[in-house]
Amino acid sequence: MSILVDKDTRIICQGITGTQATFHIRRSLDYGTNVVGGVTPGKGGSEHLGVPVFNTVAEAKKEVNANASVMFVPAARVKAALKEAIEAELDLVVCIADRVPVKDMLEVKAMLKGAKTKLIGPNTPGLITPGLARMGIFPENIHTPGHIGIVSRSSTLTYEAVIATTIAGLGQSTVVGLGDDMVIGMGFEDILQKFHEDEQTKAIIMIGKHGGTFEEAGARYYQSLGVKKPIIGYVAGDAMPAGRRMGYAGDIITNGHITVQDKKDAMGAAGITLVDRINELPGELLKLFSCPYPLQNGKCIRKKK
Numbered sequence: 353m354s355i356l357v358d359k360d361t362r363i364i365c366q367g368i369t370g371t372q373a374t375f376h377i378r379r380s381l382d383y384g385t386n387v388v389g390g391v392t393p394g395k396g397g398s399e400h401l402g403v404p405v406f407n408t409v410a411e412a413k414k415e416v417n418a419n420a421s422v423m424f425v426p427a428a429r430v431k432a433a434l435k436e437a438i439e440a441e442l443d444l445v446v447c448i449a450d451r452v453p454v455k456d457m458l459e460v461k462a463m464l465k466g467a468k469t470k471l472i473g474p475n476t477p478g479l480i481t482p483g484l485a486r487m488g489i490f491p492e493n494i495h496t497p498g499h500i501g502i503v504s505r506s507s508t509l510t511y512e513a514v515i516a517t518t519i520a521g522l523g524q525s526t527v528v529g530l531g532d533d534m535v536i537g538m539g540f541e542d543i544l545q546k547f548h549e550d551e552q553t554k555a556i557i558m559i560g561k562h563g564g565t566f567e568e569a570g571a572r573y574y575q576s577l578g579v580k581k582p583i584i585g586y587v588a589g590d591a592m593p594a595g596r597r598m599g600y601a602g603d604i605i606t607n608g609h610i611t612v613q614d615k616k617d618a619m620g621a622a623g624i625t626l627v628d629r630i631n632e633l634p635g636e637l638l639k640l641f642s643c644p645y646p647l648q649n650g651k652c653i654r655k656k657k
Contacts, residue, residue: 354481354484354525354526354550354552355481355501355525355526355528355543355546355547355549355550355553356444356470356472356479356481356526356528356546357420357444357479357480357481357484357485357487357526358481358484358485359384359386359484359485360386361386361419361420361443361444361485362386362388362416362417362418362419362420363380363385363386363387363388363418363420363421363422363485363487364387364388364389364390364391364406364409364412364416364418364420364421364422365377365387365389365390365391365421365422365423365424366390366391366409366421366422366423366424366425366433366436366437367390367391367392367423367424367425367433368389368390368391368392368400368401368403368405368424369390369392369395369400369405370392370424370425372424372448373390373424374400374401376422376424376488376489377390377401377422378401379486379492380422380485380486380487380492381401381402381403383485383486383492384483384484384485385484385485385486385487386485387401387403388403388412388416388417388418389403389404389405389406389412389415389416389418390403390404390405390406390412391405391406391407391408391409391411391412391421391436392405392407393407393408394407395407396408396411404416408436409421409433409436409437409439409440409442410436410439410440412440413440413441413442418442419442419443419444420442420443420444420445420446420487421437421442421444421445421446422445422446422448422478422487422488423437423445423446423447423448423449423473424448424449425449426449427449427450427451427452427453427474428453430447430449430452430456430457430460430474431452431453431456431457431459431460434447434460434463434471435460435463437469438460438463438464438467438469441467441468441469442468442469443468443469443470444469444470444471444472444487445469445470445471445472445537446471446472446473446476446478446479446487446488447471447472447473447474447475447476447531447537448473448474448475448476448477448478448488448489449473449474449475450474450475450532450533451475451533452474452475452533452535454534454535457474457533457534457535457536458535460535461535461537464537470537470538470542471536471537471538472487472528472529472530472531472537472538473529473530473531473533473536473537474531474533474536475531475532475533475536476488476529476530476531476532476536477489477490477507477510477529478490478529479526479527479528479529480492480495480524480526480527481525481526481527482495482496482497482498482523482524482527483495483497484497488529490510490527490529491511494511494514494515494518495514495518495523495524495527496517496518496523496524497523497524497525498517498518498522498523498524498525499522499523499525499552499553499554499555500517500522500523500524500525500553500554500555500556500557500637501524501525501526501527501528501543501547501550501553501555501556501557502514502517502524502526502527502528502556502557502559503527503528503530503540503543503544503547503556503557503558503559504527504528504529504530504557504558504559504560505529505530505531505532505559505560505561505564505566505567506532506559506561506588507529509559509561509586509588509630510527510529510559512630512631512633513527513557513559513586513630513633514527516557516630516631516633516634516637517557517633517634517637519634519646520633520634520637520638520641520646521646522554522555522637522641525547525550525552525553526547526550526553528543530543530566534564539566539569539570540558540560540566540567540569540570540571540573541569541570541572541573541574544556544558544570544573544574544583545573547581548577548579548580548581553581554581555581555582555583555584555637555640555641556581556582556583556584557583557584557585557586557633558570558583558584558585558586558619558624559585559586559587559588560585560586560587560588560615560619561587561588561589561612562587562588562589562611562612563589563610564610565610567585567587567615567618567619568610568614568615568618570619571615571618571619571621571622571624572618572622574622574623574624575621575622575623580623582625582640583623583624583625584624584625584626584627584633584636584637584640585616585619585624585625585626585627586626586627586629586630586633587612587615587616587619587626588612588630589612625640634646
């Protein structure tokens with residue numbers, strides 16, 4: 353199992369004929385992702401990367417039964433593109449663009465209320481279910497199928513967490529980048545719920561950073577659960593000088609009043625195990641599974657000398 357995306361997800365790309373979309377959709381296709389079409393207004397009826405191109409999302413849904421979209425469109429076009437996807441009742445949309453106007457995203461959030469569609473992003477590297485599907489810009493070659501779910505607000509640190517799970521011999525069930533714009537779709541609490549419902553996911557890594565209140569919302573959700581899967585958490589930014597703001601949208605909206613330590617305190621109080629450095633993750637994972645050696649296929653096997 354996995355969350356949100358698997359080999360059967362029928363994915364289209366909005367903006368498929370653009371340079372970045374072409375590069376990343378080609379990689380996703382080579383990875384085995386089930387990309388069934390694309391959307392570029394005015395280019396309907398053509399073909400790109402071996403898949404049909406449509407003028408609208410509604411057409412793509414009707415003709416190829418699409419149920420998910422990865423979106424490579426400029427920030428100024430995101431609201432219109434998301435409106436199309438929501439009205440077509442796609443299950444999932446991944447939005448890569450950053451700096452989407454806040455006013456536009458507030459309107460999108462209103463559209464999403466009660467809608468079938470779930471949104472990852474904007475300003476996200478996307479998500480990947482190793483060996484099955486890639487939606488976004490994650491470097492697929494570092495991922496290994498396994499049992500650790502990863503959810504993060506930092507692209508670079510997500511890659512570090514992926515490598516940590518591979519070192520520990522556990523691999524990843526699904527990896528999700530939430531996005532770092534001021535207003536985003538799914539939050540930590542949404543993804544944690546999905547991981548708790550997924551049989552393949554045995555433990556979770558949660559990566560936060562300075563700014564916003566996303567980590568606190570995730571911690572509150574986790575604390576409310578009766579039966580919990582173990583979470584190892586890391587929050588970046590505690591080396592920042594006191595009183596200094598990073599300029600992140602989430603830092604601006606909270607006026608710097610919520611610190612990294614506040615986030616750690618909330619996560620720790622919820623029962624999340626915290627590490628001070630990202631390179632401590634492999635050791636914590638091995639302790640979690642009571643094994644002093646890297647695991648092989650999820651089993652503790654001592655290496656022969």
